[in-house]
Amino acid sequence: MKIAVDAMGGDFGPRVTVEGAIKASQEYKIEVLVVGVEDLIKKEVDKTNHSRAKVAIVNASEAIGMGEGILSIRRKKKSSIRIGAQLVKDGEAEAFVSMGNTAAVVYISKKILGALKGVEKPALSLLVPTIKGLTLLIDVGANVNCRPHHLEQFAVMGHTFMTSVMGIKKPRVGLMSVGEEKTKGNELTKEAFERLQDSPINFIGNVEGKDTYSGKADVIVSDGFTGNVALKVSESVVETFSYFARTEIMKNFFAKIGLFLMKRNLKKIYKKVDYTEYGGAQLLGINGVCIIGHGRSNSNAVKNAIGLAKDFVLNKVQDKIQHDITELTHSLGQAEG
Amino acid sequence: MKIAVDAMGGDFGPRVTVEGAIKASQEYKIEVLVVGVEDLIKKEVDKTNHSRAKVAIVNASEAIGMGEGILSIRRKKKSSIRIGAQLVKDGEAEAFVSMGNTAAVVYISKKILGALKGVEKPALSLLVPTIKGLTLLIDVGANVNCRPHHLEQFAVMGHTFMTSVMGIKKPRVGLMSVGEEKTKGNELTKEAFERLQDSPINFIGNVEGKDTYSGKADVIVSDGFTGNVALKVSESVVETFSYFARTEIMKNFFAKIGLFLMKRNLKKIYKKVDYTEYGGAQLLGINGVCIIGHGRSNSNAVKNAIGLAKDFVLNKVQDKIQHDITELTHSLGQAEG
DSSP states (O other): OOOOOOOOSSSHHHHHHHHHHHHHHHHHTTTEEEOOOOOHHHHHHHHHHTOOOOEEEEEEOOOTTOOOOOHHHHHHHHBBHHHHHHHHHSSSSEEEOSSHHHHHHHHHHHHHHHOTTTTTSSSEEEEEEEEEEEEEEEEESSOOOHHHHHHHHHHHEEEEEETTOOOOOOOOEEEEESSSTTTSOOHHHHHHHHHHHSSSEEEEEEEEEGTTTSSSSSSEEEEEEHHHHHHHHHHHHHHHHHHHHHHHHOOOOHHHHHHHHHHHHHHHHHHHGGGGTTOOOOEEEBBBEEEHHHHHHHHHHHHHHHHHHHHHHHHHHHHHHHHHHHHHHHHHHHHHH | OOOEEEEHHHHHHHHHHHHHHHHHHHHHHEEEEEEOHHHHHHHHHHHHHOOOOOOEEEOOOOOOTOOOOOHHHHTTTTBHHHHHHHHHHSSOOOEEESSOOOOOOOHHHHHHHOOOOEEEEEEEEEEEETTTEEEEEOOOSOSOOOOOHHHHHHHHHHHHHHHHHTOOOOOEEEEEEEESSTTOOOHHHHHHHHHHHSSSSSSEEEGGGGTTTTOOOOOEEEOOHHHHHHHHHHHHHHHHHHHHHHHTTTTTTTHHHHHHHHHHHHHHHHHHGGGGGGGGGEEEESSSEEEETTTOOOHHHHHHHHHHHHHHHTTHHHHHHHHHHHHHHHHHHHHHH
């Protein structure tokens, strides 16, 4: 199996992505095509223990920065993201993994790879840790304007991902809203509720923001605007809470000792809530496997993202999504026809 | 000053609301009209030290439960919420405070008190703790379907609240979106952005979910669906994080001692992040002062909510909102005319 990895993405660039790619090649016994500025990548490969790793470098002379806007994303024809996606398009790699600018990866992948047949809007999904395990949030930012039938497609794709990659037999799919009752929600979610009720998946109704990390649902569906806000608000809470904790604890001698005593346990908790541990976001519904890791990924997180891509390929997730979306479209056609 | 308090609301009912009302009367030297089932309230008043408190009981034979839907809310004509709002309408109280069913308080207050002139949608706002102080989120759930000009009115009302109650001279007003650039957002926020740019308030542009608790803005504007999800996701993060912490720490002897040593400090942090401490949500734009406390408020939180209502009255917030909304409508009329 060959997986293309964007070496230029992420907050730490080639230093971390190359190390992650090498680790992935060693651990998963796959070939990685590391895409980016050749000289930089070579240097990093030489620095790293790459025994038994199968690494090939694919040169890309341009890099897209984490904060770059859509205009410059379009202009850079030789960016590592574009060339990485093209490798998948050309059948030279079976998946593309990037820690780079999410908007850029989404935009370029959609453009170069296109959507699966029947998928109107490929969506970005992400596994987050909950009290009971992992829950998939979909969409977390690829589509800020959605219609009800888009949400229905997201639900189906989320369902397919959770069954085929995570091995959950009948994933409980919830719709993010402002109350559990069917009558609660905005115009978009109320109509989506009706559709989901009639769909072939295991729809458990509305879930609220407070259920996001409770494990009540295996998949939580929302438009990309709501999903993105929900995700980033979560980061904000953790950051602010940690800030308060640090400043408060540093004021007091005993509390400092207390902190020291629980340091190892706190690290474990952070690891648990740190979703970079779970491999990154998946661009579902696109005609090619595409995983987007968190910008602040370390080399282990990069390796995990590549591992997730490998699982996608091995489990033929693309075929299954294509199948399930076709079936959905078909059943809708029958119902409406 | 007379303030009406719903005794039947909140997770703990009269036991806590009556105690809070008495404390408020004692501390703020105001008269409280405690609304609810007379016998129950009397019992609680007798149990509590009410020396120097001015408490009058207003009988209301029905109570609306925390989970009741809109149909039964409408049916209960003698609910404590309805009678409390009516006291404000009739000029017998200057403000109404409830810890009850938020949807019920919003629905009934809108119906009985109506909106201020020019306000199309009264909105629910809430102060939340941030690294730098308090930030007002508006709307956190009163209006799930909004048009761009509604968001503009929310911005103005939030601005007025922060200047008149919180004493912030030029509050920084941000628009909740998925990226800082003007081009980022959904149809609603992009159009709202244009309007806010031209409005008389200090608009600082888009803020992202990650800025919610960073203190980047003094007011963060969103539709009620997004705001509600953001708020409840925040609760979910805190709950899940605490759960992980508890279970992880309880596994280890040293960590348990560590926890014991920092107990007092942790309590302080919880107090800081617990937004029931800040008095409750404000229903802005309604023709009467209406404060909705959190269901799980203890008697101190009830007292704080009543204190916030008192500040509203003393600072003539209603007049100021009316003034600022009229000015906005006027300036828009000129711009568009």
